[in-house]
Amino acid sequence: MKLTLKIWKQKNNSSAGKFETYSVEADEHMSFLEMLDVLNQSLLEQKKEPVVFEHDCREGICGSCSMVINGQPHGPNKGTTACQLHMRYFKDGQTITIEPWRAKAFPIVKDLVVDRSAFDRIIQAGGYISVNTGQAQDGNAIPIEKGLASEAMDAATCIGCGACVAACPNASAMLFTSAKVSHLGLMPQGEIEHTKRVQSMVTQMDSEGFGNCSNVGVCEAECPKGISIENIARMNRQYIGSVFGSQTKVEKA
Amino acid sequence: MSWITNFLTSSIGRKLIMSLTGLFLIQFLLIHLIGNLQLLVDDGGEKFNLYAQFMTTNPVIKAASILLYAGILLHIIQGLLIWKQNSGSRNTRYAVSKNPNVDFSSKNMAWLGTIIMVFLILHLWQFWFKMKFGTVPPIDYNEGTGPVKDLYTLVAAAFKNPLYVIAYVIGMIVIALHLKHGFQSSFQTLGLNHKKYTPFIKGLGLIYSILVPLGFAIIPIYFYFFR
Numbered sequence: 001m002k003l004t005l006k007i008w009k010q011k012n013n014s015s016a017g018k019f020e021t022y023s024v025e026a027d028e029h030m031s032f033l034e035m036l037d038v039l040n041q042s043l044l045e046q047k048k049e050p051v052v053f054e055h056d057c058r059e060g061i062c063g064s065c066s067m068v069i070n071g072q073p074h075g076p077n078k079g080t081t082a083c084q085l086h087m088r089y090f091k092d093g094q095t096i097t098i099e100p101w102r103a104k105a106f107p108i109v110k111d112l113v114v115d116r117s118a119f120d121r122i123i124q125a126g127g128y129i130s131v132n133t134g135q136a137q138d139g140n141a142i143p144i145e146k147g148l149a150s151e152a153m154d155a156a157t158c159i160g161c162g163a164c165v166a167a168c169p170n171a172s173a174m175l176f177t178s179a180k181v182s183h184l185g186l187m188p189q190g191e192i193e194h195t196k197r198v199q200s201m202v203t204q205m206d207s208e209g210f211g212n213c214s215n216v217g218v219c220e221a222e223c224p225k226g227i228s229i230e231n232i233a234r235m236n237r238q239y240i241g242s243v244f245g246s247q248t249k250v251e252k253a
Numbered sequence: 254m255s256w257i258t259n260f261l262t263s264s265i266g267r268k269l270i271m272s273l274t275g276l277f278l279i280q281f282l283l284i285h286l287i288g289n290l291q292l293l294v295d296d297g298g299e300k301f302n303l304y305a306q307f308m309t310t311n312p313v314i315k316a317a318s319i320l321l322y323a324g325i326l327l328h329i330i331q332g333l334l335i336w337k338q339n340s341g342s343r344n345t346r347y348a349v350s351k352n353p354n355v356d357f358s359s360k361n362m363a364w365l366g367t368i369i370m371v372f373l374i375l376h377l378w379q380f381w382f383k384m385k386f387g388t389v390p391p392i393d394y395n396e397g398t399g400p401v402k403d404l405y406t407l408v409a410a411a412f413k414n415p416l417y418v419i420a421y422v423i424g425m426i427v428i429a430l431h432l433k434h435g436f437q438s439s440f441q442t443l444g445l446n447h448k449k450y451t452p453f454i455k456g457l458g459l460i461y462s463i464l465v466p467l468g469f470a471i472i473p474i475y476f477y478f479f480r
Contacts, residue, residue, distance in 0.1 A: 006348075008348075017345075019348065068347060068349075070349055070351070071347060071349035071350045071351045071352050072352055072354075097348055097349045099347055099348060099349070102343050102344075102345050102346065102347055103342060103343055104341065104342050104343060104344055105342070167352065167354075169339075169355065169360050170339035170342055170343075171339075171342040171343045172264075172339075172342070174264075202263060202264070202265060203259075203263065205264070206263055206264050209341075209342060210264075210342060211264075211338065211339040211341075211342030211343070212264040212267060212268060212335050212338060212339055213264065213265075213268060213442075214339070214359060214362060214438070215359065215434070215437075215438040215441045215442065216355060216356065216359040216360060217354075217356070217359065218352060218354045218355045221354035222352075222354060229441070229446070230446045230448075232441070232446075233441050233444045233445065233446030234444065234446070235265075235444075236265055236268075236269075236441070236442055236443065236444035237443065237444020237445070238444070239263075239265045240265065240269060240443075240444060241444075243256070243260045243266075249255075249256035249259075250256045250257075250259040250260045250263065251256075251259060252259050253259070253262070253263060
């Protein structure tokens with residue numbers, strides 16, 4: 001299949017970027033990233049600069065392959081990362097526009113690669129549980145209700161790819177932050193530090209320059225892991241609850 | 254800043270203000286509609302005028318109306334602040350943004366709200382300002398209330414103006430779209446998302462956002478064509 005690619009090229013965050021048009025001969029069995037590999041191989045052979053994109057595991061669990069394909073993060077398929085997206089979902093002769101995540105909090109490193117360390121700082125602010133060192137206790141020592149465990153597990157499937165931010169009209173990081181708050185807070189081990197966690201993570205999220213949540217729900221629709229906006233509601237009520245129902249004082253963002 | 258101002262200026266705090274003021278305005282719309290429906294009673298406006306007199310003189314209603322003005326202002330100001338903040342969160346726009354998963358209402362709340370604000374100014378100027386500060390000719394129904402302001406004649410005259418009727422109907426369509434997102438969204442902001450109740454809230458919100466603006470819009474259309 002013959003494809004025309006319009007790809008965002010940008011040297012670094014301080015220079016202006018623009019679209020470059022390429023044509024590539026791809027196979028319908030290729031993944032989207034393999035198609036880009038073919039393009040880059042031919043660019044290298046022509047002694048041209050390849051398109052820079054991020055990738056790692058290529059099995060849909062690392063969250064590296066951030067790119068907006070024809071207006072949708074990770075492309076048109078539901079619950080799929082760009083690396084797991086196959087070329088059979090595109091038509092021969094189609095023009096595909098590929099852009100990086102667009103958010104002030106995710107500055108562009110080069111071409112399609114953005115710096116997502118704002119997410120790391122949100123995690124550093126409270127996305128952990130404090131465990132004293134020593135022997136690991138028996139896994140079944142703390143009883144956990146199955147429904148709760150499943151809910152926490154569903155939230156924990158967030159791979160931190162940033163598609164929620166990329167898709168959100170306000171570039172809000174509420175789905176990511178709420179998934180992390182939920183997956184820790186729902187477990188008895190995480191519940192202990194929960195009040196402090198929800199406040200510090202929200203404060204950090206706000207200070208990174210993400211937008212506010214408008215409950216549009218496009219994050220949930222675009223999330224490759226299908227993280228539900230129920231998590232956002234949970235974070236809202238837990239945050240509001242922690243403000244008025246605990247001794248912990250909210251800090252300035 | 255103290256913890257409370259830190260909370261109120263946080264993203265969730267700002268949304269909480271939008272949600273609470275929004276819900277307050279949502280219930281006001283229904284009360285306003287019930288009052289307005291008395292315009293449809295064919296009694297030369299007696300019922301409506303006496304009701305208008307009650308609403309502008311009763312001390313409890315007067316106190317509640319101050320709360321309403323504050324609610325409207327807070328909703329507008331906070332909405333504009335959030336709008337400004339949100340538009341600053343993305344420097345470069347997407348070249349292609351034909352995402353099928355974005356709902357029109359949800360994406361355009363700020364624009365819809367702005368149109369509603371313009372409509373509200375027109376609406377307040379037309380009726381509220383004249384009622385409060387203008388000279389509305391009095392009429393006496395001998396009901397023991399003395400002469401009351403004849404708001405009915407003012408409304409009936411306005412609803413004979415085709416431009417105003419069109420503006421009113423457009424205003425109601427925009428309010429319907431604003432409510433379609435706003436109703437269910439305010440519950441989500443409060444953290445009220447529940448596997449059993451959320452479908453009910455969404456359904457109720459949809460019915461509310463259609464029926465209430467429709468009820469308002471029927472009145473000028475009825476006056477224009479049949480009265």
